[in-house]
Amino acid sequence: MLDLAPAAETSTDEPILIADGVTRMYGARVGCLDVSFQLWPGEVLGIVGESGSGKSTLMRCLAGIDRPTAGSVKFRHSGRAIDLFDLDEPTRRALMRTAWGIVHQNPRDGLRMGISAGGNIGERLMDSGCRHYGTIRAKAADWLGRVEIDAQRMDDQPTSFSGGMQQRLQIARVLVSEPRLVFMDEPTGGLDVSVQARLLDLLRVLVRDLGLAAIIITHDLAVARLLTDRLMVMKEGRVVEEGLTDQVLDDPQHAYTQLLTSAVLTV
Amino acid sequence: MARTDAMLATENLTKQFVLHNQGGAEIPVFHGINFEVAAGEAIVLSGPSGAGKSTLLRMLYGNYRPTSGQVRVRHGGEVVDIVAATPRRLLDVRRRSLGWVSQFLRVIPRVPTIEIVKDPMLRRGVGEAEATRRARDMLARLNLPERLWSLAPATFSGGEQQRVNIARSFVDPAPILLLDEPTASLDSGNRGVVVDLIRGARDRGAAIVGIFHDEAVRDAVASRLLDLTHFKAA
Numbered sequence: 001m002l003d004l005a006p007a008a009e010t011s012t013d014e015p016i017l018i019a020d021g022v023t024r025m026y027g028a029r030v031g032c033l034d035v036s037f038q039l040w041p042g043e044v045l046g047i048v049g050e051s052g053s054g055k056s057t058l059m060r061c062l063a064g065i066d067r068p069t070a071g072s073v074k075f076r077h078s079g080r081a082i083d084l085f086d087l088d089e090p091t092r093r094a095l096m097r098t099a100w101g102i103v104h105q106n107p108r109d110g111l112r113m114g115i116s117a118g119g120n121i122g123e124r125l126m127d128s129g130c131r132h133y134g135t136i137r138a139k140a141a142d143w144l145g146r147v148e149i150d151a152q153r154m155d156d157q158p159t160s161f162s163g164g165m166q167q168r169l170q171i172a173r174v175l176v177s178e179p180r181l182v183f184m185d186e187p188t189g190g191l192d193v194s195v196q197a198r199l200l201d202l203l204r205v206l207v208r209d210l211g212l213a214a215i216i217i218t219h220d221l222a223v224a225r226l227l228t229d230r231l232m233v234m235k236e237g238r239v240v241e242e243g244l245t246d247q248v249l250d251d252p253q254h255a256y257t258q259l260l261t262s263a264v265l266t267v
Numbered sequence: 268m269a270r271t272d273a274m275l276a277t278e279n280l281t282k283q284f285v286l287h288n289q290g291g292a293e294i295p296v297f298h299g300i301n302f303e304v305a306a307g308e309a310i311v312l313s314g315p316s317g318a319g320k321s322t323l324l325r326m327l328y329g330n331y332r333p334t335s336g337q338v339r340v341r342h343g344g345e346v347v348d349i350v351a352a353t354p355r356r357l358l359d360v361r362r363r364s365l366g367w368v369s370q371f372l373r374v375i376p377r378v379p380t381i382e383i384v385k386d387p388m389l390r391r392g393v394g395e396a397e398a399t400r401r402a403r404d405m406l407a408r409l410n411l412p413e414r415l416w417s418l419a420p421a422t423f424s425g426g427e428q429q430r431v432n433i434a435r436s437f438v439d440p441a442p443i444l445l446l447d448e449p450t451a452s453l454d455s456g457n458r459g460v461v462v463d464l465i466r467g468a469r470d471r472g473a474a475i476v477g478i479f480h481d482e483a484v485r486d487a488v489a490s491r492l493l494d495l496t497h498f499k500a501a
Contacts, residue, residue: 040355201377226375230354244329244354251331255287262288 014076015040016181016213021071022061030237031057034071037232037242041180044207044214046228046245048221048260054237055217056185062215063102063183064092075099075181097127101174105186107166110173111158117144117169118154124177143172147202164195168202175206182207182214188223200226221264225249233257268303268339268346274443274474275327276303280336282322283500295500296322300336302493306442309465309475311485314495320478323495324445327476328367329357340365340443362390366441370448372432374421380406381416384434391439405438406431409460425452433461440468446477450484462487 015038024031032054039045047055060066062073064084074081077099084092096102104110111120121140130136141151147168149161158166167187174182187203188196204227207214218224224231224245231249232242233256241254252258268276280300286292296319304310312320325331327338329349338349342364347356361367375383384402389395406416409430415423420431429452436444446465450458458481465488469475479485485492 043355043358197376201375204375229358243332244357246330247332250325253285253332258287 014081016076017062017215018074018076018081019062019071020074022058022068022073023070024057024061024066025069030054032061032234033237035232035239036071039181039213039215041213042211043230044212044216044228046216046218046224046231047234048218048224048231049234050219052236053234055234057237058234059183059185059215059217063100064096097124098177099179100181100183101177101179103167103171103174103182103184103187105189107158107163107170110170111166113158116155116157117149117161120158120169120173121176124173128177139176143176144169146206147172148198162195164191164199167191167199171203171206175210178210180213182212183217184214185217186219187216188218188220203227221249221260233260268341270303270305272305272307273303274306274341275476276339277301277327278337278339280323280326280338281334281500282319282326282331283334297495297498298500300495300498304443304474304476306472306474307469308490309469309477309488311489311492312476312478312495313485313492318495318499320495321447324447324476324478328361328365328445330367364442366436366444368432368436368444368446368449370429370451371425372420372428374419374428376421377419379417380411380420380431383420383431384438387435388439393439401438402434405434409434410457426454426457429453430457433464437464437468440473442473444468444473444475444477446475446479448478448480450479450481458484 017039020036022035023033035058037045047058049055057066061068064073067085073084075084077095087095102110112123115123118137118140121143122136125136125139141154144151144154149165149168149172153161158169161169188199191199200223206212207227216223216227228245230243231245232239233248233254234240235256241248241252241257248257249261252261277300281298282296284294284296286294300323302310312323314320322331326333327349329352333350339346340349340360342360347360349357349360352360381399381402384405385398388398388401403416411427411430411434415427420428423431429449433449450461453461462484465475469488477488479488
């Protein structure tokens with residue numbers, strides 16, 4: 001039986017996620033092809049590419065949502081590297097709720113709109129085994145503060161929140177269970193520029209302060225530049241270039257990366 | 268590395284840019300660069316615009332990739348090949364051994380000046396109180412008024428932003444420093460302060476490679492020059 005309680009501090013000598021030849025086909029069509037990498041605690045990996053490049057497909061395999069057609073995804077938990085798709089579905093889903101987290105582009109996909117903001121956060125605490133009502137409420141208030149939502153909104157439903165506030169609530173809901181790995185799919189997509197800036201800064205601080213490993217899917221190179229240490233560039237399901245973010249953006253080697261970086265408008 | 272006190276060495280460093288989306292145009296920059304920098308030495312790169320000074324400096328940091336050749340740096344007790352290092356290893360080298368000081372501050376929204384200066388120290392394990400004290404001393408030395416310390420630098424002048432950049436890089440300088448025109452936007456008074464900081468780091472054993480267009484600064488700082496026109500690619 002897999003122990004789902006938040007594990008003790010992972011050794012930083014071992015990677016937390018190992019992708020090996022991850023491939024997902026849709027019939028004859030390539031979703032993603034032969035993607036391999038290792039991610040260590042505290043590292044932020046960006047995956048960039050245009051729509052249809054395969055980045056969301058890849059993320060869904062890495063996050064345990066879709067089974068790859070070939071290859072493996074191993075996650076380090078309680079000192080062992082566990083092949084995600086060797087687990088049965090209920091165990092994998094339970095792990096998904098506690099050991100790692102997913103921030104969706106549309107916050108409504110990651111929130112329960114019918115319960116209060118505090119309830120959204122508290123629900124995750126209960127999943128992790130917390131039972132005491134007072135503790136749950138205090139932790140929820142603390143996290144609302146950390147994502148800069150007025151604690152007085154704790155009993156309001158997210159339907160009354162702005163898009164930016166909903167996204168910040170989703171982040172709190174994901175991070176409250178202290179996952180060691182967080183996936184974010186276009187975390188600032190659909191938000192106004194000023195709201196984006198604030199959210200990016202918040203993410204930057206939280207990822208650094210919590211020592212999270214994170215994988216961020218984005219088409220926005222400015223987001224990649226600000227948040228990520230490493231970058232993988234995807235085109236038509238394949239990784240065409242990878243390296244440190246500054247390497248890939250400042251000295252792109254592949255034709256497609258050069259195209260992407262030259263297309264960015266500067267203000 | 269040949270000299271036992273060498274902190275950084277290059278071997279046959281060659282760079283050519285290939286512009287795939289402009290007909291595959293090839294832009295050769297330099298070839299066959301060999302040099303070493305010892306602790307306590309400051310090498311100033313010289314040559315006309317286009318000779319590849321910034322390109323070389325960025326390659327030493329692992330930011331640009333060489334077409335061929337090696338860059339080796341001393342990292343703790345070992346020697347690391349920057350070109351072959353894994354991303355993880357290179358990040359660790361940059362964290363502890365290799366510092367980059369550019370012409371501009373990369374402004375991250377909403378972070379106050381004092382926090383920008385404290386950050387590298389905190390990440391290297393210096394305590395909060397000590398980091399704050401040293402940050403304040405450095406900002407004062409660079410003539411940045413105290414009322415600016417709690418503000419984010421986004422609205423500061425170019426010279427003020429650059430002094431925040433300098434403060435962050437010199438308050439706890441890395442053993443190897445790469446300086447790309449650090450005094451470009453500064454007036455003569457502040458240029459003098461920065462020259463003192465560079466010489467101080469050098470005299471305390473830092474190995475420095477830098478680009479300075481101002482000849483007075485160059486003369487004050489350089490142990491020797493490396494003229495890139497000798498390595499110009501055909």
